[in-house]
Amino acid sequence: MNASRKTIERLSHYRMVLSRLSGQGVQNIYSRELAALADCTPAQVRRDLMVTGYEGNPKHGYNISELKKSLDVFFDFKGNLVAVIVGAGSLGRALIAYFMPKKTMYDIVAAFDSDMNKTGRLINGTPCFHINEMVEKLHDLKPDIALVTVPAESAQEVALKLVKSGVSGILNFAPVRLKVPEKVYVENIDVTMSLEKVAFFSRQYREEKNNG
Amino acid sequence: MNASRKTIERLSHYRMVLSRLSGQGVQNIYSRELAALADCTPAQVRRDLMVTGYEGNPKHGYNISELKKSLDVFFDFKGNLVAVIVGAGSLGRALIAYFMPKKTMYDIVAAFDSDMNKTGRLINGTPCFHINEMVEKLHDLKPDIALVTVPAESAQEVALKLVKSGVSGILNFAPVRLKVPEKVYVENIDVTMSLEKVAFFSRQYREEKNNG
DNA sequence: TCTTAGCTGTTAATTTTTTCACAGCGTGAA
DNA sequence: TTCACGCTGTGAAAAAATTAACAGCTAAGA
Structure with missing residues (x-):
């Protein structure tokens, strides 16, 4: 298989x-x-x-x-997967909002952010902690996977902490390629890159249409 | 090339x-x-x-x-590309917030939504119109590309209108594959699918680690 | 000036992914 | 029961993407 x-x-x-x-x-x-x-x-x-x-x-x-x-x-959906999200900016909150109401197999059990205004409260039902508490909280929560929506500058540092805490899969929205040990799976979603692809190919298609 | x-x-x-x-x-x-x-x-x-x-x-x-x-x-960034966003839910607003402050080459000139509470005002500096006005507005704005963040049920209908208005590139966040004419480029971003990939491979990696 | 280390550009080989093509099967009709 | 249609499962072929390999070049040092 x-x-x-x-x-x-x-x-x-x-x-x-x-x-x-x-x-x-x-x-x-x-x-x-x-x-x-x-x-x-x-x-x-x-x-x-x-x-x-x-x-x-x-x-x-x-x-x-x-x-x-x-x-x-095949996907082995026996039980729900425990997930955390790091970065509670607009994208992070949008993702929480997206996954919360749906009865998906992903339980986002915690969010982390460095902004004091966002921490110490619930965001769409998910508790948001300060990033300084992350290592400790991860130790308790033992998440399987993590969603990373922090700025590019801090993504690598966050990934390192996640991996150290035993996270083996990361969905990374920051436009950097994370360096992680083998046996940690990283999937990247890079909106800017995707938009650039759309811009490039849509123009190419348009030109082909005009010429042919 | x-x-x-x-x-x-x-x-x-x-x-x-x-x-x-x-x-x-x-x-x-x-x-x-x-x-x-x-x-x-x-x-x-x-x-x-x-x-x-x-x-x-x-x-x-x-x-x-x-x-x-x-x-x-190569990417032909002479001038900025005109973009619109359809769907001003949490993801749509997050994307507006993401692209607005950055001096990127993408000008999101308008947003559209079917929710009256969101329309008729600015969202992060971008005017939001009702979806019923879309065809008319598109005629004026002549966008090159569009970001689609509506629910899966309405994505196809929206795409059709966009294509009719001359949009030749779509970045689609709805978890459906849009049927569009040849010469319209569609790029999909499907967060659930990506998460599922992370879940699958992270587990596989973990098992390999345990066994080997 | 000549030599040399270590890079780039590019062709060829390899690997991966997709597509083709068809044997074999289950069903409904005769 | 037998036939025929149109599907699936899958080996083999084709296409696409990646990697290897190396000629050729550039600049620094002797």
């Missing part, structure tokens, strides 16, 4: 699509249909699903609820 | 790293050093930079300010 990052990405997306369909009462789906919804190819869907072990039926395609169950098992 | 998405991503990241270094007074950099900062390999850096046309010096590596200038030209 060696699934690439790309495959995991897509499997996660399939899971979301299937949840939506399941809620709409749809029962079966073909690789072709799932591919259309997930914006990839049917072959990709079939190949990706191989890693989950679930097999479809040549006549009816995949049974949505069973496939979803397989994906849940 | 056929740069892949991956290459564009990295070039954008190099640009950011170089800006930072430039501000610190560093003048030259080797591919090896840039690679370390951008978390990739030296060969990758050299290969990526080929597309910009800028050539380094075997003795001193790359001149940072000149390379940055080449990247600016």
